[in-house]
Amino acid sequence: MIRNCQSLLTAPKPMLLLRSLGVQPSHQIIFDRNSKRLQKERAALSADVALYDYLKEEIGFRLADRIFDIKREFKAAADIGCNRGYLSRHILAECVEHLTLTDTSATMLEQAKGTPGLKMAKIVKDEEDLDFDDNSLDLVISSLSLHWVNDLPGCFAKIKQCLKPDGVFIASLFGGDTLYELRSSLQLAELERKGGISPHISPFTQIRDIGSLLNRAGFTMLTIDTDEMVIGYPTMFELMWDLKGMAENNAAFNRPAHLSRETMLAASAIYQELYAKANETGVPATFQIIYFVGWKPGPNQPQPLERGTGEVSLKDLGKIIEKGGKVQTKT
Structure with a gap:
């Protein structure tokens, strides 16, 4: 009984509401999707929003390169969680005939651009509420947005459902080792100052889980690989400021409302002490990127003997x- 009460105290508010109504949720509600939408809106309305595109722009370029490796012309494609168009600005009309862009932020969606000749449509749509027609798309792509989805298995299942037979799903998302330096520094600082820790960094999907999630959704011929980008910042504070500019600040329901100045200064000192390299100024921040490709089963696909x-x-x-x-x- 004590354990049950404890789980209710730490559960997100939507989970408490569902349980109070006698409804058992099908998945854990971790992220506040409305808060994430507002964070993206604020970032998009900033005058210097393009200053923080460096990471997502690079990942979008690398993911687009994987699309070009498939020697096929896609008639209908969708970019799920397009942000400011980090993928669409690299997709050529010779590769994709028509691309549908979706995102929760209307302002970011408006700022998304395509290449010359690429036919595009824009729809304000949550990644957790996809309603494309069944068997209507040849290609679904997504770059650095699915790590904020609560029901990732359900999202993958909906994407497979809207793909045509032999359609392909290509995406990238942040992996579990992302920002491990910042996470550990904040935890050590709070443990020292407060005697406990709070979840200041949102949880990320582990690479070992991606394959099983795709298989569970029904995708075949999976290709999964990872990449690590280490970016240097003058101090921890510039890193956190850039994360806010990217709209990648914490959106978990159980995130603390306030982080004290004392804890921040302690975390910055710990970050510098543990991770700054000798004879170099600044501190590193690691971003682990998971890329994956999954195919919807089709009659023309290679079959095992x-x-x-x-x-x-x-x-x-x-x-x-x-x-x-x-x-x-x-x-």
Whole structure:
């Protein structure tokens, strides 16, 4: 009984409301989607918003390069959580005929631009409430927005549902090692000053979970890889200011309303002491990026051979490679 009361005390407000009505939610509600929308609106309305595009612009370029690797012309595509168009500004009309942009922030959506000749439509839409027609899209893309989705399995399932057979889903999101320096510095500072810790950094998806989530949604022929970008900042405070300018500040329901000046100064000193490199000014910040590609099953996709049709055992694979032979192997 004590454990149940404790879980209710720490549960987000929407979770408490659902439980009070006798409804068991299908997923954990962690992020305040309305707060995230307001954060994006404030960032987009800033006069120097383009100053903070450096990270998302680079990731958008790298993700667009993965789209070009697929030698196919996509008739209908959708960019889910497009932000300020970090993907659309790299998508060529020769690759995608028509691109639909969606985002929760109307101001960011308005600022999104495309390349010459690219036909685009813009819809204010939450990533958790997609309603594209079934089997209507050849391609769904998303860059650095899905890590704020509460029901990621449900989102993946809706994306698969709206894809045509043999359609492809290509996306990127922040991984679990993102901002580990900032996270640990704030935790150590609060533990020292307050005797406890608060969740100042939102939780991120681990790379080991992405494959299982995509498989659960029904995607096949998965490709998952990670990349780490380490960016230097003069101090911890410039990093936090840039995160706010990117609209990547905390949006969890259980985030603390205030962070004291004393804790901030202590965290900055800890950050400098633990992570600043010798003979270098400034501090590093790590961003782990997870890229993945998943295909909706289709009749023209390559299929594995039936079990038992192999001619040799996998234990002899080394010998086959040495001889340069190509033989079907047992599964």
